[in-house]
Amino acid sequence: MDSSGFKLIRLTPEYQFTAPFNCGDSDLNDFLVSDAKNYQDELLAVTYLLLDNQNIVAFFSLLNDRISISDVDSNRKWAKYFRDIMPQGKRFKSYPAMKIGRLAVSENYKGLGIGTMIIDYLKQLFISNNRTGCKYITVDAYRQSLSFYEKNGFNYLIESDKANLTRLMYFDLIIMKH
Numbered sequence: 005m006d007s008s009g010f011k012l013i014r015l016t017p018e019y020q021f022t023a024p025f026n027c028g029d030s031d032l033n034d035f036l037v038s039d040a041k042n043y044q045d046e047l048l049a050v051t052y053l054l055l056d057n058q059n060i061v062a063f064f065s066l067l068n069d070r071i072s073i074s075d076v077d078s079n080r081k082w083a084k085y086f087r088d089i090m091p092q093g094k095r096f097k098s099y100p101a102m103k104i105g106r107l108a109v110s111e112n113y114k115g116l117g118i119g120t121m122i123i124d125y126l127k128q129l130f131i132s133n134n135r136t137g138c139k140y141i142t143v144d145a146y147r148q149s150l151s152f153y154e155k156n157g158f159n160y161l162i163e164s165d166k167a168n169l170t171r172l173m174y175f176d177l178i179i180m181k182h
C-alpha cells in the first residue's frame with residue numbers, strides 16, 4: 005500500500021472535525037467525535053488520526069496496560085508459553101503492555117491494508133522508540149475483527165471470553181525483536 009500521501013497526527017484539543025467519519029461501527033464513530041478529546045484531557049488514552057488531506061482515513065487510541073499472570077492462569081497455552089519461552093528466566097507477577105483501546109478504518113479505505121499498516125507501525129514503534137518498557141500489545145477485539153488481529157499475529161489471552169462480544173488478545177513484541 006502506498007502511504008506516502010497520508011499524514012499521522014496526534015489529536016489535539018484544537019482539532020476541528022470537518023467531515024464525518026464512518027467505519028461502520030457507531031460506537032467507534034461516536035467515540036472519535038464525542039469522547040476522544042475528553043479521554044486525552046483525563047490522561048486516559050491518546051488518539052492518533054491518519055489523514056489523507058482533510059479526510060480521516062483511520063484513527064486509533066492507545067493507553068497503558070499490563071498482563072497479570074493471575075489473570076491468565078487458566079490459559080493452558082499461556083502456561084506452556086512460560087515453560088517453553090522463559091524456562092530459566094525471572095518471572096514477574098505482571099508484564100508491561102500497550103493497549104489499542106480503539107482502532108477504526110474508514111469504510112472508504114477498508115481492505116487496503118491500512119489496518120495492518122497501523123499495527124505494523126505500532127509494533128515497530130514500541131520496540132525501537134519506546135520510552136518505557138513494553139512487552140506486549142493488547143486489544144479487546146470486537147468479534148467481527150478477530151480474524152483481522154489473528155492475521156496480524158495476535159493470540160487469545162484467555163479462553164473464558166470465547167462467547168463474549170469482545171475477546172482479549174495479545175501480541176508479544178519480543179517476536180519482532182529477535
Ligand SMILES: CC(C)(COP(=O)(O)OP(=O)(O)OC[C@H]1O[C@@H](n2cnc3c(N)ncnc32)[C@H](O)[C@@H]1OP(=O)(O)O)[C@@H](O)C(=O)NCCC(=O)NCCS
Binds near residue numbers: 143
Ligand atoms: C478491523 C479493521 C480495523 C481492519 O482494517 P483494514 O484496513 O480494513 O484491514 P486490512 O486491509 O489491513 O486487512 C488485513 C486482513 O484482515 C482481514 N480483515 C480485515 N477486516 C476484517 C474483518 N472485519 N473481518 C475479517 N477479516 C478482516 C482482511 O481481509 C485482510 O486479510 P487478507 O490479508 O487475507 O486479505 C477495519 O475493518 C475496521 O475499522 N472495522 C470496523 C471497526 C472495528 O471492528 N475495529 C476493531 C476494534 S477492536
